[in-house]
Amino acid sequence: METTLAIVIGGLYAISFYLMLRRSMVKLIFGLMLFSQAVNLLIFTAAGLTRGQPPIIPDGANALPVPFADPLPQALILTAIVISFGMLAFTLALTRRAHSTLGTDDLDQLGKSERP
Amino acid sequence: MKLALILPLLIPLLTAVACILGGASRRAQRMLSILGAGALLAAGVWLLREVDAGGIQAVQLGNWPAPFGITLVADLFSAIMVAITGFVALCVGIFALANIDPARERFGFHPLYHFLLLGVCGAFLTGDLFNLFVWFEVMLMSSFVLLALGGERPQIEAAVKYLTLNFIASGLFLTALGILYGQFGTLNMADLAVKLRDQPAGVALSSAMLLFVAFGIKAGVFPLFFWLPASYHTPPVAVSAIFAGLLTKVGVYALIRVFTLIFTADPATTHTLIVAVSVLTMITGVLGAAAQYEIRRVLSFHIISQIGYMTLGLGLFTTAAIAAAIFYVVHHIIVKTNLFLIAGAIGHVRGTGELKRLGGLYHAYPWLALLFLIPAMSLGGIPPLSGFFAKFALVKAALDLPSYWPVVAALAVGLLTLFSMTKIWAEAFWKAEPEGETRGTRGGVPRLMLAPIVAMALLTVAIGFFPGTLLDLATRAAGQLMNPNLYIEAVLGRAG
Numbered sequence: 317m318e319t320t321l322a323i324v325i326g327g328l329y330a331i332s333f334y335l336m337l338r339r340s341m342v343k344l345i346f347g348l349m350l351f352s353q354a355v356n357l358l359i360f361t362a363a364g365l366t367r368g369q370p371p372i373i374p375d376g377a378n379a380l381p382v383p384f385a386d387p388l389p390q391a392l393i394l395t396a397i398v399i400s401f402g403m404l405a406f407t408l409a410l411t412r413r414a415h416s417t418l419g420t421d422d423l424d425q426l427g428k429s430e431r432p
Numbered sequence: 433m434k435l436a437l438i439l440p441l442l443i444p445l446l447t448a449v450a451c452i453l454g455g456a457s458r459r460a461q462r463m464l465s466i467l468g469a470g471a472l473l474a475a476g477v478w479l480l481r482e483v484d485a486g487g488i489q490a491v492q493l494g495n496w497p498a499p500f501g502i503t504l505v506a507d508l509f510s511a512i513m514v515a516i517t518g519f520v521a522l523c524v525g526i527f528a529l530a531n532i533d534p535a536r537e538r539f540g541f542h543p544l545y546h547f548l549l550l551g552v553c554g555a556f557l558t559g560d561l562f563n564l565f566v567w568f569e570v571m572l573m574s575s576f577v578l579l580a581l582g583g584e585r586p587q588i589e590a591a592v593k594y595l596t597l598n599f600i601a602s603g604l605f606l607t608a609l610g611i612l613y614g615q616f617g618t619l620n621m622a623d624l625a626v627k628l629r630d631q632p633a634g635v636a637l638s639s640a641m642l643l644f645v646a647f648g649i650k651a652g653v654f655p656l657f658f659w660l661p662a663s664y665h666t667p668p669v670a671v672s673a674i675f676a677g678l679l680t681k682v683g684v685y686a687l688i689r690v691f692t693l694i695f696t697a698d699p700a701t702t703h704t705l706i707v708a709v710s711v712l713t714m715i716t717g718v719l720g721a722a723a724q725y726e727i728r729r730v731l732s733f734h735i736i737s738q739i740g741y742m743t744l745g746l747g748l749f750t751t752a753a754i755a756a757a758i759f760y761v762v763h764h765i766i767v768k769t770n771l772f773l774i775a776g777a778i779g780h781v782r783g784t785g786e787l788k789r790l791g792g793l794y795h796a797y798p799w800l801a802l803l804f805l806i807p808a809m810s811l812g813g814i815p816p817l818s819g820f821f822a823k824f825a826l827v828k829a830a831l832d833l834p835s836y837w838p839v840v841a842a843l844a845v846g847l848l849t850l851f852s853m854t855k856i857w858a859e860a861f862w863k864a865e866p867e868g869e870t871r872g873t874r875g876g877v878p879r880l881m882l883a884p885i886v887a888m889a890l891l892t893v894a895i896g897f898f899p900g901t902l903l904d905l906a907t908r909a910a911g912q913l914m915n916p917n918l919y920i921e922a923v924l925g926r927a928g
Contacts (some may be wrong), residue, residue, distance in 0.1 A: 336596070348599050355606045362614030389613065392562055396606055399569045402773060403602075406576055413580075414588045426589045 321361045328354035339423045341411050345419045348407060351398035365391035436482045437491045437504050439475040440514045440553040441856070443468055448546035458537055461527065462529055465542040469525040472549060473518030476511070483511040484905075488912065488922035489877035490559065493555050498923050503559035505923055508909035511686055511759060513556045516762055519891075520677045520769050521549050523884035527773050528670035530880035531780070534582055538667065544581070548574035548674065549904065555682050559614070559860050559923050561619040565605055568650070575679060578671050579663060586874060590663035597659040615639075622923035623694050625916050633698040636857035640695040640702055644687070651683025653743060654713040657736045661720065665728035666737070669776025672728060676735055677769035681761055684742045688757065691746055692913040699749050706747030711841045714740030718848040726776040727860065729784040730852055734811065737845055738764050745826055746840055752832060755910035756825035759903055763818040767807040770888035777881045778783035778860060783871030786858065792865035799878060800860045806889040808857065810896070812850035818895035825903060 328350050366385040373380055407409030418425055447468025454460035483489055488507040492498055494814045506514070525545065532541050551571025558564050576598075580591040613619055615636065616627045628636055649656040660680070664672045687706075695702055717737025724730045742764070745757025776799060778793065779785050793799045811815035823846055895902055912918050 334783065336600070341592075344596060348596070351603050352602070355603050358607055359613065363608045364614065387615075389610075392609070392613070395562075395566065399566070403569070403575065404601060406573070408589055409787075410576075410580060410588070410595060413583060414592050417583070417585050417588050423592075426592060430887070431838035 317365055317367075318361060321357065321365075325354055325357050325361060329358065340417060341423060342420045344423065345404070345407060345411060349404060352396070352404070356396055356400075359389050359393050359396070434482075434489055434491050436475070436479045437489055437506055437557060440472060440479060440518075440557065441550060442502075443471045443475055443905070444546040444550035444553060447471075450548065451543040451546065453733055455540075456794060457536060459544045460538065465545065466522070466525055468546055469518070469522040470547075471543075472553070473515070473522050476515035476518035479506055479513045480508075480511040482506075483508055483628065484908075488792070488918055489924045498559070498925070499618050499623035502563055503620060503622075503923055504557045505559035505622075506557055506918065507912045507919055507922075508905065509685075509688070509913055510556045512758065512762060512905065512909060513681070514553055516765050517549065517552055517556070517678060519747055520674065521545075523888055524670055524674045524769060525646060527673065527881055527884045529666075530878045531670040532668055533582075533741050536895050540582060541578070541581065544574045544578050545674070546834055548578065550574075552678050552682055556685060559621050559688075560690050561609055561621060561624070565602070565609060568605070568682070568686075569602065571679070571682065572602065579667050579675075581671075582641040582664070582668070586666040590666040594659050595704060597649055597656075601646045604649075605646035606641050608639040608646065610640045611642070612636065613857070621689070621693055622920040622925070626924070628694060628697060631697070633852065635699070636646070636695060637701070643690055643695075644702070644706075647683045647686045647690070648709070649683075649864060650680065651687060651740050651743070652680045652713075652736050654716050654736075654740070657713070657717070657739075659730040661724075661729060664732040665726060669728075669772060669779060671720050673769050673772035673776065676731065676772050677765045680739055681742075681765055684739060684746075684757075687743060688746050688754070688913065692749075692754065693916050693919060696916070702748050703749045706743055707835070707838060708747075709745050710740045710744035711838055712740075713737065713743065714841055714845040718845045721852045722848065725787045725859075727778065728772065729785075730856060731771050731775060732788075734849060735768060735854065736760040737849065738768070738811070741823070741826060741842060742847070744842065745829065748830055748833060748835060748838070750829060750833065751907065751910045751914045752828035753826065753910075754873075754913055755903065755907040756822065756829050756911050758906040759825055759899075760822040761900060762906070763822040763892075766888050766891055766895075767810050767819060767846055768808040768894075770885060770892070770895070771804075771811065773881070773885050773888070774800065774807070775887065777877045779872070780881065781872050781874060781877060782869070783873075784869075787859035789866060789869055790860040791863045791869075792861075793860040799879065801857075804857070804861065806892055808853040809850075813851050814850070815844045816896045818892050818899070821896065821899035821903065894900070 330345045332350035334341045363386055366383050369384045371387050372386045433567040450464050451461045483506050491504045493502045551567050560644030576595050580587055618624055652660045714737045717733050721730045721733035742757045742760050745753045810819035813819045827839050
């Protein structure tokens with residue numbers, strides 16, 4: 317499972333960077349989206365995968381049965397998802413505005429107004 | 433509960449919320465904003481006194497013991513940074529009253545300004561890497577909106593670049609956190625420092641380098657600085673002044689924190705790399721500035737070259753060098769913010785920042801010319817101003833090692849900095865004004881703009897005349913940084 321996920325994560329990083337390097341604003345947004353997903357998956361996988369063992373102390377016991385799934389990475393990812401959601405919402409609004417101001421989807425046109 | 437540690441977070445948060453609630457009344461927002469910034473300065477100074485008297489302070493939020501809960505920590509370095517943040521916040525806040533137009537105020541300039549300060553103070557005070565990430569995002573989110581607020585074409589273009597690169601930096605930061613957590617099962621800085629101590633040197637190198645890149649993008653070091661000169665000259669001056677003063681310094685703070693506390697196992701690799709990057713940062717920044725002819729663009733490139741001096745202090749990795757870096761950070765925050773404010777005052781009276789279209793300011797505004805000279809000469813390192821002692825301390829620390837190449841670079845870059853400052857002086861102040869220029873108000877500089885400029889210039893001169901006080905404080909702060917056991921003990925309650 318870890319190996320599969322590691323390959324998926326690597327693929328996602330590669331795709332996201334490829335998309336970010338394109339000239340199109342839409343592809344830039346897709347790249348940023350995939351990037352944040354790749355990072356979340358990386359935290360999830362790097363912290364170790366434990367299936368079917370929720371960190372809940374069963375009735376009558378006074379300690380967790382080992383092994384148990386670490387709940388902290390999930391809390392971290394949840395926070396990261398919320399933050400990247402907000403960032404992406406702002407990115408979308410900004411690129412929409414940029415598109416209507418600049419009248420183009422081409423990132424190379426950025427800053428053209430300032431060049432002599 | 434140690435109130436002094438919580439207040440620098442509580443005050444900006446409450447101010448921002450109060451500004452939103454008072455949204456209908458522009459007057460109320462303006463009053464609240466200044467009140468909040470003043471209170472932040474008071475809280476910062478109080479925190480500095482507390483930490484100076486009682487050693488490193490730590491609070492475990494929600495009473496969850498470290499490393500499980502969220503820890504706020506203030507050592508001398510954090511406290512100095514919070515205090516100086518309060519000072520800059522107040523100065524720029526006052527300047528903003530005269531500089532930000534009513535439309536921007538209506539769309540939430542004041543609340544955003546205080547959310548930005550909240551993020552900055554949070555980053556200085558947190559003792560947990562993930563928490564640091566969250567504070568970075570608080571700060572970045574506000575800075576994105578502040579940069580784009582107004583929606584002028586250059587602003588939008590700048591915001592796209594700024595946002596993309598900072599988004600990537602945050603992603604790399606988070607990647608490093610994921611790997612660190614996977615390896616060591618903790619993100620509490622003190623706990624990480626303890627756990628890394630028993631490991632072989634190379635084991636955390638990948639995360640160290642990822643963090644170096646992530647913080648490096650935020651600090652604007654070579655070759656990751658391109659977003660900075662592309663964006664800092666576009667928003668209103670009050671916004672670019674607070675960005676120039678504080679945001680890159682948060683990156684420098686984070687670099688100094690992790691590379692003195694956590695990643696100290698292999699300085700021959702990591703810190704040598706930092707020295708090399710610093711030297712390149714200094715040189716590229718100052719050469720970039722030489723090619724620019726717009727005041728704020730010149731100043732933006734100088735931020736980069738000065739960042740190099742600060743990280744150089746970190747890279748040399750001795751108590752004296754880190755003390756010099758801290759001195760440099762404080763000096764640079766004051767001086768650079770002041771130069772941006774002066775650029776704003778010039779823009780106000782002349783309607784432009786283009787050096788080719790400026791001139792004759794020395795005749796029209798002799799006082800402004802004098803006020804420009806103080807931070808400009810200080811930035812160039814002319815005695816007896818603060819910049820001289822900052823450079824002197826750094827160069828002396830490098831010579832003591834001994835490490836000569838960085839010294840050569842530092843001195844040469846200082847000379848070129850002076851060249852840039854005299855360029856602004858000669859073009860904007862000294863030469864006659866080009867004919868046919870009628871833009872700007874042509875009137876006096878508003879008192880709300882002049883007051884913060886004078887206050888910051890006075891502080892620059894004061895540091896110049898009494899450098900011992902600040903250098904002593906910086907040396908004690910560096911002493912704490914170089915002895916991580918103090919920090920670890922304050923957080924974990926036991927010796928590492």
